[in-house]
Amino acid sequence: MSFNNLDQLYRQVIMDHYKTPRNKGALEQDSVNIEMNNPTCGDRIQLTLQVEDGIVKDAKFDGEGCSISMASASMMTQAVKGKDVDAALKLSEIFSDMMLGKEYDDSVDLGDIEALQGVSKFPARIKCATLAWKAMEKGVHEEEKS
Amino acid sequence: MNPEIKSYFPILNQEINGHPLVYLDSAATSQKPTQVIEALKEYYEFDNSNVHRGVHTLGNRATEKYEGAREKVQQFINASSTQEIVFLRGTTTAINLVAQSYGRANVEEGDEIVITYMEHHSNIIPWQQLAKERGAVLKYIELEEDGTISLENVRAAITDRTKIVSMVYVSNVLGTMNPVKEVAKIAHEHGAVMMVDGAQAAPHLKIDVQDLDCDFFAFSGHKMVGPTGIGVLYGKKHLLEAMEPVEFGGEMIDFVGLYDSTWKELPWKFEGGTPIIAGAVGLAAAIDFLQEIGLDEIEKHEHHMAAIAMDKMSAIEGLEIYGPKDPAKRAGIVTFNLKEVHPHDVATVLDMSGIAVRAGHHCAQPLMKWLDVTATARASFYLYNDESDIDRLVEGLRSAKEYFSDVF
Numbered sequence A: 001m002s003f004n005n006l007d008q009l010y011r012q013v014i015m016d017h018y019k020t021p022r023n024k025g026a027l028e029q030d031s032v033n034i035e036m037n038n039p040t041c042g043d044r045i046q047l048t049l050q051v052e053d054g055i056v057k058d059a060k061f062d063g064e065g066c067s068i069s070m071a072s073a074s075m076m077t078q079a080v081k082g083k084d085v086d087a088a089l090k091l092s093e094i095f096s097d098m099m100l101g102k103e104y105d106d107s108v109d110l111g112d113i114e115a116l117q118g119v120s121k122f123p124a125r126i127k128c129a130t131l132a133w134k135a136m137e138k139g140v141h142e143e144e145k146s
Numbered sequence B: 001m002n003p004e005i006k007s008y009f010p011i012l013n014q015e016i017n018g019h020p021l022v023y024l025d026s027a028a029t030s031q032k033p034t035q036v037i038e039a040l041k042e043y044y045e046f047d048n049s050n051v052h053r054g055v056h057t058l059g060n061r062a063t064e065k066y067e068g069a070r071e072k073v074q075q076f077i078n079a080s081s082t083q084e085i086v087f088l089r090g091t092t093t094a095i096n097l098v099a100q101s102y103g104r105a106n107v108e109e110g111d112e113i114v115i116t117y118m119e120h121h122s123n124i125i126p127w128q129q130l131a132k133e134r135g136a137v138l139k140y141i142e143l144e145e146d147g148t149i150s151l152e153n154v155r156a157a158i159t160d161r162t163k164i165v166s167m168v169y170v171s172n173v174l175g176t177m178n179p180v181k182e183v184a185k186i187a188h189e190h191g192a193v194m195m196v197d198g199a200q201a202a203p204h205l206k207i208d209v210q211d212l213d214c215d216f217f218a219f220s221g222h223k224m225v226g227p228t229g230i231g232v233l234y235g236k237k238h239l240l241e242a243m244e245p246v247e248f249g250g251e252m253i254d255f256v257g258l259y260d261s262t263w264k265e266l267p268w269k270f271e272g273g274t275p276i277i278a279g280a281v282g283l284a285a286a287i288d289f290l291q292e293i294g295l296d297e298i299e300k301h302e303h304h305m306a307a308i309a310m311d312k313m314s315a316i317e318g319l320e321i322y323g324p325k326d327p328a329k330r331a332g333i334v335t336f337n338l339k340e341v342h343p344h345d346v347a348t349v350l351d352m353s354g355i356a357v358r359a360g361h362h363c364a365q366p367l368m369k370w371l372d373v374t375a376t377a378r379a380s381f382y383l384y385n386d387e388s389d390i391d392r393l394v395e396g397l398r399s400a401k402e403y404f405s406d407v408f
Helices: A004-009 A012-019 A067-080 A085-099 A111-121 A123-145 B003-008 B034-047 B057-076 B091-106 B125-134 B151-157 B180-189 B237-242 B277-293 B295-313 B343-352 B365-371 B387-407
Strands: A032-038 A043-052 A055-064 B085-088 B112-116 B137-141 B162-168 B193-197 B216-220 B231-235 B253-256 B261-263 B319-322 B333-338 B358-360 B376-380
Touching (some): A004 A111, A004 B343, A043 A067, A043 A123, A055 A067, A067 A111, A067 A123, B034 B057, B091 B125, B091 B216, B295 B319, B295 B333
Parallel strands (some): B162 B193
Antiparallel strands (some): A032 A043, B085 B231, B319 B333, B333 B376, B358 B376
């Protein structure tokens, strides 16, 4: 059986993030805590962010879900760490465009995130990939409000 | 089962991702045979009109077809009268109607509503809402380790404070067939009414509501080769008669005054607005189709499919099957997990091979918690599935396992 299409979805770098997630766990003090789930499938993420002076100083996640959702969470924390809030939100917007198969701003270095591009061809899995990013957006907005 | 049956379902004759479709998601919704599709087409092409009001010929024809469908349903579940058959949108709407009408009128503060850990969300939340509103207690019957229900636990849960017992006949996750007849008896001994969620039962078993002696029975057309948007609430006549409608408007009224109105007789007082006419016509065609094959035959086929599927699937190392191990205790539903591979990933790999299964929590989050899993994959079989479908599934599962162990 040929699984060329699957290879587009499950690239080596995604499996690497799934198997050995970066930034797994929870931050303790002075952090924003966001819990989000995907009610249709049961994926769940708990994200803690430490935002100081408009910069995402640290990010950790915990949760349960498929390879795509957990790998995406791992990549997201890696990508936003050290970025200022605007840049993190911009990245989220680029990611969302990428998932929806839209043209996206390719002037920004996406690093590992680019490996998730294949998900856009699997409509049922897009929500898996965007869950962690939605949680990050929510966390950043909550922090801004307080 | 006659191998020709598959050919009656046009949708099954297609390729998905380059492979012939194997549809194993009938517990979510079943596919529709040509006979049902044609009945809908014919209704819209020749008979379409509103019911119960026109003097004209089409109005009469539509009314005859709609009320004819009610008679068909009455015979299908062996109700004693067509007045006991209410056409609604589906099982969810039917359970909500009972909760909001019967429940509000009969459940007082401190009373109990008893359900089980294996209910679909649609047989949990209406009761949660009712319990909150009335200050009543919602109790759950514990499950046995193999995902069955023991009458001992039923007896322990139902007391003289219990007003409503509501239970699924066939679990949409575990496939378990519950002893609803015996449970109804226990409920009645304590003066409670018994509601049966028959969504997964009506497509697969012969239903006899008088023999079950349940007070309410709900099911949906779309899971039994009928169209979406049509379902049935059966209720014992004296109970339905005493119940107030929950939807008000056209069709359900007898006399409308400026400040007060009266309702039509049963069952129409519960069918406010233009009814689901085409849906009922399609449901009648679905019943004809199922009865021609024979519900006993279908049930036998499902047990057979479950037995073969469980046998072949459990040969895959690292595959865990949930629910009763004895295929005689379950319908054609096999819920499972493949070790180290998340069910979504399993479902995507299978989909790439043309095989449709469900992955997720199956609208049964309390049951997932009881099973101590966040999600599972589910293969559900119906009359159009055969052994070759199981072989394709097993082959697909082996590929999924291989694929993920290779990547790691």
